[in-house]
Amino acid sequence: MRRSRLLPLLLAPLLLCSGCSGSAVWANPRQLEQIQLIQTVGVDADGDDVRLSVSTGKPMGDEAPLRMTQAAPSLELAMDRLQSYAANASLFYAHTRFLVVGEDAAAAGVAPYLDFVSRDSDMRLSTPMFLLRGGTARDAVLETGDDKTDITENLSAMQQDIAQQGTSHAFTCSEIIQSLATSGSALVCAARRVPQPDRPEAGDTLLPCGYAILKDGALAGFICDPMDMGVNLLLGLGGHGDILLRDANGDAVTVAVDSSKGGFRPVWGADGTLRRIDVTLQVRAAVQELAGTTRLSDEAVRAQLEAALAETVRGWVSALLEQSQTLAADFLGIGGILGERYPAKWQRVRAQWPALLPTMDFQVSVEAEIERTFDLQDPVPVTGGAP
Secondary structure, three states: OOOOOOOOOOOOOOOOOOOOOOOOEEOOOOOOOOOEEOOEEEEEEEOOEEEEEEEOOOOOOOOOOOEEEEEEOOHHHHHHHHHHHOOOOOEEOOOOOEEEEEHHHHHHOOHHHHHHHHHOOOOOOOOEEEEEOOOOHHHHHHHEOOOOOOHHHHHHHHHHHHHHHOOOOOOEHHHHHHHHHHHOEEEEEEEEEEOOOOOHHHOEEEEEEEEEEEEOOEEEEEEOOOHHHHHHHHHOOOOOOEEEEEOOOOOEEEEEEEEEEEEEEEEEOOOOOEEEEEEEEEEEEEEEEEOOOOOOOOHHHHHHHHHHHHHHHHHHHHHHHHHHHHHOOOOOOHHHHHHHHOHHHHHHHHHHHHHHHHHOEEEEEEEEEEEOEOOEOOOOOOOOOOO
16 A cells, blocks of 8 residues: 555544554554654664654644554555554655664665665655664664654754764765765764663653764774764864863863864875875864863963874874775775866776775874964963962
């Protein structure tokens, strides 16, 4: 049965058919009063089947979010089965805001799900995709939130937080497809499901945990804190992340990144071979907090902190490049960047790039600049004028 794409008619109560094999799981089987706009779609591997889990987001009035799950041989059939449980209601997917993929499903390969999003007339390629680390999309969809909020509000808030903090980035299905098509690898924003023991009535919550790495469409590894901020700094994905440094006395100095600019400069041999790649990064940050007696008015102190910031970021970038080489996965899109900037020379080595990447000589250099906060340089005086 093809799921309805029509405007709502008079809607009947939802009935749970307990006699059907593989019956749907309903977190709140209540009467529908309007068309059901599906806002979050979750996908898991379920044996030979695929499991589809959906949630409607925060509805109007006092109604609880509708959460459903069903397994079938294909996503389209799973949608049809969910529609059959919705009686005369229309499950409407054109306003889907988030796609969530369980770790097992990602390990088996995300190509079928991305292909479905590309072909389905309701789904949108601009939908951000998240990968559940150490869990299933089913549990995340059904257990996140309470009777007033669901996974949709959680993901929306998380998307805003990571954009501001610079710790990750919610890539869309379109961006992931493009990255896989051009470099064979891609990054996906990773999340994990965490209970709230102090507020058990609020259900579970989702927290960001860096990036998942896809290679040839399948999960190949993860990028965790603090290296995830290195990704954003190097690729210019925005955010104003906070970084903890130590001055020469070991006192804590917290800086917030204002801007960053990364680049990849290839060094070509006389015969057109790619000899090495120079990776450069410029980082500007402002002091947010001084925990000791650090005096930024002292140029030597400021120079030491700038060197500490540069070394910290250089370590992140070097570790990212090492992970890329170990996995033979160009998840940073270096090949695509070189192809855009040096098209003629790149054509000579393009076919060799997958074999060149694991042994490529990367030279990483980072320049860091630390600015004062407004007009404040030294700690606020508290000694009453005593020396």
